[in-house]
Amino acid sequence: MSFSRFQHSTVQYWEEEMETLPRVGLEAIQLRRLQHLVARVYRTVPPYRRKMEEIGLKPEDIRSLADLARLPFTVKNDLRDNYPFGLFTVPMEEVVRVHASSGTTGKPTVVGYTARDIDTWAGVMARALVCAGAGRGDMIHNAYGYGLFTGGLGAHYGIERLGATAIPVSGGNSKRQITIMKDFGSTVLLSTPSYALNLADAMDAMQIDPKSLSLRVGIFGAEPWSENMREEVERKLNLKATDIYGLSEVMGPGVAQECLHTDRGMHIFEDHFLPEIIDPESGEVLPPGEKGELVFTTLTKEAFPIIRYRTKDISRLYYEPCACGRTLVRMEKVTGRTDDMLIIRGVNVFPSQVEHVLMGIEGVEPHYQIVVEREGNLDTMQVQVEVSEGVFSDEIRVLENLSRHIQKEIKDLLGVTCRVKLVESKTIQRSEGKAQRVIDKRSI
Amino acid sequence: MLVEQIAVFLENKSGRLAEITAVLADNDINIRALSVADTADFGILRLIVDKVELAKKVLKENGFTVGKTTVIAVEVPDRTGGLATVLAAIRDAGINVEYMYAFVNKTGENAVLIFRFEKMEEAIETLRREGFTILSKEQICAL
Numbered sequence: 031m032s033f034s035r036f037q038h039s040t041v042q043y044w045e046e047e048m049e050t051l052p053r054v055g056l057e058a059i060q061l062r063r064l065q066h067l068v069a070r071v072y073r074t075v076p077p078y079r080r081k082m083e084e085i086g087l088k089p090e091d092i093r094s095l096a097d098l099a100r101l102p103f104t105v106k107n108d109l110r111d112n113y114p115f116g117l118f119t120v121p122m123e124e125v126v127r128v129h130a131s132s133g134t135t136g137k138p139t140v141v142g143y144t145a146r147d148i149d150t151w152a153g154v155m156a157r158a159l160v161c162a163g164a165g166r167g168d169m170i171h172n173a174y175g176y177g178l179f180t181g182g183l184g185a186h187y188g189i190e191r192l193g194a195t196a197i198p199v200s201g202g203n204s205k206r207q208i209t210i211m212k213d214f215g216s217t218v219l220l221s222t223p224s225y226a227l228n229l230a231d232a233m234d235a236m237q238i239d240p241k242s243l244s245l246r247v248g249i250f251g252a253e254p255w256s257e258n259m260r261e262e263v264e265r266k267l268n269l270k271a272t273d274i275y276g277l278s279e280v281m282g283p284g285v286a287q288e289c290l291h292t293d294r295g296m297h298i299f300e301d302h303f304l305p306e307i308i309d310p311e312s313g314e315v316l317p318p319g320e321k322g323e324l325v326f327t328t329l330t331k332e333a334f335p336i337i338r339y340r341t342k343d344i345s346r347l348y349y350e351p352c353a354c355g356r357t358l359v360r361m362e363k364v365t366g367r368t369d370d371m372l373i374i375r376g377v378n379v380f381p382s383q384v385e386h387v388l389m390g391i392e393g394v395e396p397h398y399q400i401v402v403e404r405e406g407n408l409d410t411m412q413v414q415v416e417v418s419e420g421v422f423s424d425e426i427r428v429l430e431n432l433s434r435h436i437q438k439e440i441k442d443l444l445g446v447t448c449r450v451k452l453v454e455s456k457t458i459q460r461s462e463g464k465a466q467r468v469i470d471k472r473s474i
Numbered sequence: 475m476l477v478e479q480i481a482v483f484l485e486n487k488s489g490r491l492a493e494i495t496a497v498l499a500d501n502d503i504n505i506r507a508l509s510v511a512d513t514a515d516f517g518i519l520r521l522i523v524d525k526v527e528l529a530k531k532v533l534k535e536n537g538f539t540v541g542k543t544t545v546i547a548v549e550v551p552d553r554t555g556g557l558a559t560v561l562a563a564i565r566d567a568g569i570n571v572e573y574m575y576a577f578v579n580k581t582g583e584n585a586v587l588i589f590r591f592e593k594m595e596e597a598i599e600t601l602r603r604e605g606f607t608i609l610s611k612e613q614i615c616a617l
Contacts, residue, residue, distance in 0.1 A: 235534065235535060417483045417516075417539050418539060419539055419540070419541065422481070422483050422539045422540075422541045423481075423541065424479070424481030424518055424520055424541055424543045424573075424590070425518075425572055425573065425590070426511050426512075426513060426518060426573075427572075429483075429516065429518070430513065451515055452483075452485075452515060452516050453485055453516075454483055454484070454485045454490075454537075454538070454539060455483070455537065455538070455539040456537050457485070457537075
């Protein structure tokens with residue numbers, strides 16, 4: 031066991047005062063920042079002003095944090111309607127960077143940052159890294175995509191702010207990634223969880239034992255993943271897997287990060303990002319601990335602030351103190367998305383439930399795809415599962431039993447009969463970014 | 475007396491078998507026997523080759539899911555009833571056949587039967603007792 035592998039940062043917090051502030055103090059800061067924000071967007075962004083005027087709300091009506099609930103929501107379509115720069119609050123001369131979403135479901139959405147926004151972002155990302163146990167001396171292997179996607183550059187600036195060593199490897203070319211991990215001695219891995227499993231596959235093919243590498247911690251995000259998948263990643267890559275949360279509309283990576291003291295959620299850096307949980311149907315704010323749609327208001331962003339942005343991510347908030355000493359609220363691991371939900375023959379199905387079933391079956395890998403079609407008037411769901419070495423047999427009977435078993439477990443948990451199709455290993459598309467779990471071919 | 479067999483998972487789509495055989499040919503691996511078992515969705519290719527470890531490695535490198543199992547190779551004279559006598563002995567011993575396939579060797583005098591039994595050890599014992607010729611890996615490769 032080499033020394034470097036267990037060399038831990040002695041720093042526990044990046045900005046101790048803010049991260050451990052008593053909640054009363056924190057809430058006072060949040061309110062002051064919220065009031066400034068609302069006044070500013072009312073003055074400078076016509077679409078926000080129009081929405082507030084429609085319901086007769088004035089900036090001075092925001093007197094307490096509870097008044098946040100009176101403000102209108104912002105949704106993805108508002109960003110599209112104002113494409114590309116319509117929701118920016120500063121002249122373009124002050125915008126030093128833009129990022130954009132992939133736009134797979136329509137026009138891309140564009141976000142902008144002032145120099146101070148970039149500085150804030152680097153700071154919260156550094157907090158996230160420290161929260162996950164990284165520090166100076168760490169070799170941080172950043173496999174988030176660099177480019178218009180916020181993941182790569184967002185994490186990168188945080189790594190440099192922290193003073194660790196950034197390995198800006200970006201996504202793709204798994205063989206090269208592994209060679210770099212080995213030769214450079216990467217200690218911390220940043221990637222999507224599905225790409226982490228992709229790297230594990232590549233290691234297996236290259237016959238490289240993850241125990242021979244120096245990886246200690248993984249910081250995985252940008253897509254929902256299950257606890258089972260966490261165990262799988264930890265086992266296959268021989269590291270501690272932590273969850274990070276972020277989205278470009280709010281900032282990018284570094285909105286929230288799991289600490290090493292809890293398995294119950296990620297600390298939201300709520301002096302910058304104010305969270306709420308709402309009922310996705312009614313829009314009502316739900317009490318702490320209840321499950322619903324996560325909504326964010328940015329408190330400090332300059333170029334592209336956002337008020338009550340509906341993330342479509344399903345989570346819940348825990349305000350109980352955490353063993354790590356942070357007073358910041360924790361958000362539960364995102365368990366699904368409101369728009370991920372499939373309705374199959376009237377039954378609500380979340381891909382994460384299918385994943386849960388698959389990961390509960392010995393030897394089955396979490397590489398799957400759900401194909402939904404409509405034959406006549408009936409929805410059909412096909413679950414494609416890769417045959418890994420762990421479940422492969424030279425006997426037809428064994429494989430047929432496996433697909434029947436999966437079918438039964440899915441039926442038991444979801445109440446939906448599906449068709450299980452066993453497919454060749456590594457043929458389900460591995461995303462370099464977010465995994466596409468569902469192909470819905472229904473035209474309704 | 476057990477012979478190693480490679481099994482490869484195949485989806486039913488065109489060109490997969492051609493790809494596998496090309497990979498083996500490129501690596502100078504000789505196929506001694508093969509069979510394909512299939513269902514509506516997938517197939518299992520079973521292969522007996524001269525270089526088992528190399529075959530497993532190169533197929534894996536080319537993205538195939540590969541397994542290795544052991545089978546028994548029995549040589550019988552290539553005449554009517556050759557297979558029947560073997561199966562009768564196995565049946566009488568109360569052993570089930572998981573699967574089997576066969577080929578005729580170059581001289582055309584003998585047939586080679588490849589078996590996977592439910593109880594491999596018992597099957598070997600029975601076949602020996604009944605005087606059947608069980609081939610080793612070297613003998614298979616030399617055929």
